Amino acid sequence: MKEIILAGGCFWGVEAYFQRLNGVIKTEVGYTDGVSENPTYKEVCSGTTNHAEACKIIYDENIITLKKILEHLFRIIDPTSLNRQGYDIGTQYRTGIYYKTAEDKEIAENFIKDEAGKYNKPIVVDIKKESRFWNAEEYHQNYLIKNPKGYCHVDLNLIKDEEIKPHLDLEKILASN
Numbered sequence: 001m002k003e004i005i006l007a008g009g010c011f012w013g014v015e016a017y018f019q020r021l022n023g024v025i026k027t028e029v030g031y032t033d034g035v036s037e038n039p040t041y042k043e044v045c046s047g048t049t050n051h052a053e054a055c056k057i058i059y060d061e062n063i064i065t066l067k068k069i070l071e072h073l074f075r076i077i078d079p080t081s082l083n084r085q086g087y088d089i090g091t092q093y094r095t096g097i098y099y100k101t102a103e104d105k106e107i108a109e110n111f112i113k114d115e116a117g118k119y120n121k122p123i124v125v126d127i128k129k130e131s132r133f134w135n136a137e138e139y140h141q142n143y144l145i146k147n148p149k150g151y152c153h154v155d156l157n158l159i160k161d162e163e164i165k166p167h168l169d170l171e172k173i174l175a176s177n
Contacts, residue, residue: 001025002061004069005032005098005130007052008077009085013154014055016144017076020156022165023064028056029143030135032098033126038134044092052126053092056133066104070097070111072163076154080121086153096126098133105129 008014011029019027031039034051044051059069073095077085083094097108108127116123135141144150 001058002066002104003056003058003100004066004104005054005056005096005133006069006073007032007054007094007096007098007126008073009053009093009095009153010088010151011053011055011136011140012143012150013152013156014053014076015142016152017154017156017159018055018057018069018072019142020159020164020168021064021069021072022163023061023068024057024059024165026058028135029140030054030056030133031092032133033096033128033131037132041137041140045090047091051092051134052094052096053136054096054098054133066107067111070108072159073097074115075158077125079115079123079125080119082124088153094126095124096128098126098128098130100130 006014015027015029018024031044031051032054034049036049039049039051043049077095079095083091085093099105099108112123112125112127144152
């Protein structure tokens with residue numbers, strides 16, 4: 001199993017999207033790339049901690065590659081939008097790829113380089129070595145499964161049928177996380 005942390009705006013939608021993908025084993029939402037230890041949602045929203053809302057993704061690289069995961073990230077974000085996705089505005093809504101290994105860093109950098117020509121504005125997605133990841137409060141975990149009518153800037157319909165986990169069972173996802 002491999003792990004990557006992605007920031008793509010509000011973590012509810014990012015998690016809801018990725019937990020449906022075939023090859024993604026587990027997701028957790030939380031905070032990364034900030035200056036304080038064990039931040040709360042209220043602190044992160046205040047803008048004083050510099051944390052990004054993020055989603056830790058544990059995946060089976062034999063089923064889904066990091067490059068494919070990054071393609072999905074770019075499917076659901078505007079990579080040229082600084083500190084904003086959808087109606088969510090603030091530094092906690094910035095976009096980022098937080099890697100563990102040099103190999104993953106290279107994959108992310110090459111991916112961004114390849115994507116840059118597709119946009120009229122510069123790509124502003126951070127690529128950084130993973131720093132401490134703090135799990136968000138329990139009510140944020142699997143939020144859109146627990147609250148299906150909750151707000152989400154991510155269009156979950158962008159997942160193609162062949163990309164969805166076989167026998168997707170949202171109740172099972174809740175039980176395993």
